[in-house]
Amino acid sequence: MATVILVRHGRTNANAAGLLAGRAAGISLDQIGIDQAARAGDRLAAVPLVAVVSSPLERCRETARFLLERQAGIPYAPIEPDLIECDYGQWQGRTLEDLATEKLWSVVQSQPSAVTFPGGESLAAMQARSVAAIRRHDAAFEAEHGPGAVWAAVTHGDLIKAILADALGMHLDLFQRINVGPASVSIVRYGATRPTVHATNTDAGDLSWLANSTPLGDAPVGGGAGQEAPRTSGA
Template identity: 50%
Template sequence: MTTLLLVRHGLTAMTGPLLAGWTPGVALDERGRAQVRALGGRLAPVPLAAVVSSPLDRCLETADAVAAGRDGIEKVRVDERFGEVRYGDWTGRPLKELAEEPLWRVVQAHPSAARFPGEDGEALADAQHRAVTAVRDWNARIAGEHGEDAVYAVCSHGDIIKAIVADALGLHLDQFQRIQAAPASVTVIRYTELRPFVVRLNDVGGDVADLLPPPPRSEDEENGGDAGGAGGRGDAAVGGGA
């Protein structure tokens, strides 16, 4: 049951009024730096096998705050597949202005059909595919290196996190705008052989005790006894469970 912590970067001067996209040099502002310092402190009790980041500055700063002071994590690993959607000609433009574009309604109501304009504009479906593929690759890598109960963090961007969550929930991409990922929020997904479980969504201040790896299983449990509900298979408890 590899556990993924999806962390959105903290606030920047462009967050909200402008579509930053892959604009170079967009760093956290004072508010964002305060957010990620608090986030790093809140996640400190959770043992992380790795911290992976989008290559963009605002995510690298956030990832550094999450990784700071952790034994066994020498550096943040970078994976371009967790980078922001490539918004093409929309990059850097005000959101109020973009809301007047015909494509805006497609992005909101039928995002699986949306491709952003310009030579480097990306389809949202392609962005989801690369991000979900990256998650699957990292799940296998982390489990192979650190065991099936390992926890790792990925620092990424709002639309990318929402697309990963939609996949985990079994939702069509056209529903991903119903999901929210606030700056410096944490979304948690546990991946099992059967299915992913969305444990937390858009968490900006909760306790992290339930994110700690489980204690080692006893010999009886290893031999087929009750290993934490539904025979240890990672099934959802009937009736909702606790």
């Protein structure tokens, strides 16, 4: 089975201002977001990725470039339209503080599967397209590069939460229990019988174990031996 590393884009000015950017054009990383994306690139430098796939939106393409700078042999990040941000419709561009006064807000929090944003997309449709895109790319990279292939998908917070919920076997109504911070890294492997989730919402820590990790078909009863500790230099 291949391994997908789900990377959320770094922070933007819209994030910092509490605005729901949605699919608006021209939303770029702020300086903190640039630093976050650079750190994500540094973390993944120890992992030979076979590909980096990105949402079409600028903030994701910017984040993907930091990953590509630390990888050899990957000239660009293909764009995947189905990894674009949720279409929030009439909610796009409004502040989260303002949106919290809407009746739909409580439904978004407690029953996301019932939500269709006014003039926009349903959260169920967002999950369906994003999960299908990740699984499609994952199968293609495994077929081309073998079961040890590791690749990265750079996309958006709600999409990653929905993808993780699917991988964890959680109903979409529970996906608000998952947190995905800017430039965080989450790791999923899709096996023949089920996905396995190896990390969620990490923004620090060694990832070099992914370079030599052998995917297991079955879950180790008792938890298994885990990964080798990262090597350190010096005595």
